[in-house]
Amino acid sequence: MSDRRHFLKQGLPAAALLLSACTQDKATEPGDKNDKFAANKPVVISTWRHGLAANAGAWEVLENGGSALDAVEAGVRITEADPDGRSVGLGGRPDRDGIVTLDACIMNSRGDCGSVAALENILHPITVARRVMEDTPHVMLVGQGAKDFALSLGMEEIDLLLPETREEYTNWKKNNPDYRPPINVENHDTIGLLALDKNGDLAGACTTSGAAFKYHGRVGDSPIIGAGLYVDNEIGGATATGWGEAVIRAVGCFLVVEFMRQGHSPNDACKLAVERVISKNPDWKNIQVGFIALAKDGRSGGYCIQSGFDYALQEPNKQAEMLVPGYVIEAPQ
Ligand code: ASP
Numbered sequence: 001m002s003d004r005r006h007f008l009k010q011g012l013p014a015a016a017l018l019l020s021a022c023t024q025d026k027a028t029e030p031g032d033k034n035d036k037f038a039a040n041k042p043v044v045i046s047t048w049r050h051g052l053a054a055n056a057g058a059w060e061v062l063e064n065g066g067s068a069l070d071a072v073e074a075g076v077r078i079t080e081a082d083p084d085g086r087s088v089g090l091g092g093r094p095d096r097d098g099i100v101t102l103d104a105c106i107m108n109s110r111g112d113c114g115s116v117a118a119l120e121n122i123l124h125p126i127t128v129a130r131r132v133m134e135d136t137p138h139v140m141l142v143g144q145g146a147k148d149f150a151l152s153l154g155m156e157e158i159d160l161l162l163p164e165t166r167e168e169y170t171n172w173k174k175n176n177p178d179y180r181p182p183i184n185v186e187n188h189d190t191i192g193l194l195a196l197d198k199n200g201d202l203a204g205a206c207t208t209s210g211a212a213f214k215y216h217g218r219v220g221d222s223p224i225i226g227a228g229l230y231v232d233n234e235i236g237g238a239t240a241t242g243w244g245e246a247v248i249r250a251v252g253c254f255l256v257v258e259f260m261r262q263g264h265s266p267n268d269a270c271k272l273a274v275e276r277v278i279s280k281n282p283d284w285k286n287i288q289v290g291f292i293a294l295a296k297d298g299r300s301g302g303y304c305i306q307s308g309f310d311y312a313l314q315e316p317n318k319q320a321e322m323l324v325p326g327y328v329i330e331a332p333q
């Protein structure tokens with residue numbers, strides 16, 4: 001079911017990409033005597049392998065001197081429009097009623113945020129979220145209200161359910177007469193993307209079709225500020241993937257940023273947040289949760305419950321990388 005398993009089996013096609021075990025924070029050499037780490041910028045980091053293409057889109061914006069906010073939006077729009085992804089935007093798996101519903105949020109360096117949840121038939125929920133942030137006095141619009149807002153901006157209504165996902169859904173329904181959404185490590189792979197621009201400002205974006213075959217109306221962590229995404233321009237940003245209910249319970253990404261505020265590295269902050277998630281979820285061995293984080297000085301890191309999660313990183317003067325973060329247990333084969 002999982003796209004990432006498929007990719008990992010195939011191996012990495014591009015010679016330019018490095019898949020490396022990542023147990024250390026990515027960091028520049030200590031340079032400024034006042035700072036532990038020299039500023040490393042711009043930087044883009046995002047979840048899963050689809051992050052490579054998203055990072056490339058964000059990088060183009062950053063290299064040309066664009067803002068972190070423009071970069072994160074441009075980056076995740078690539079994933080939203082990709083019909084081959086099964087967990088974000090077009091081609092995303094539907095809910096248990098066969099309807100594709102989208103969650104997304106965005107945060108800028110001033111701490112402004114915008115969000116949409118349970119949005120239907122709109123290709124770019126991240127852009128709707130940005131317009132909620134910029135054009136309304138609100139943070140979050142949901143369901144029909146979010147769709148009406150998107151249509152009022154001139155966005156087109158489109159069918160996000162592709163023939164392949166319709167067939168997959170029909171089979172799932174046939175084989176699951178109890179009609180309960182599966183809870184496992186396989187069926188969810190949000191894109192969360194964080195960027196640090198040349199000015200040293202941070203922004204983040206997170207967008208997903210959510211857990212496959214969820215209850216209609218279910219909202220995950222991804223559009224919840226503090227859960228699926230959080231950015232504090234003084235400290236750093238974090239974004240999450242995995243079983244959203246567990247991330248919401250721990251207010252996961254806010255927690256990661258708070259751990260960085262206390263002086264923990266991005267890797268350690270993500271690890272501590274994973275440990276908190278585990279402590280609040282007795283069924284933790286049956287779920288996946290992964291965090292990635294980007295600090296104000298350009299260091300980045302990640303951590304997850306189960307093996308199988310990886311993330312994409314782009315730093316100055318380096319090739320695009322896929323990194324495997326530390327994890328607590330091996331995922332079942
Ligand atoms: N966190 C998302 C959700 O629960 C799914 C994922 O990241 O894979 O909706």
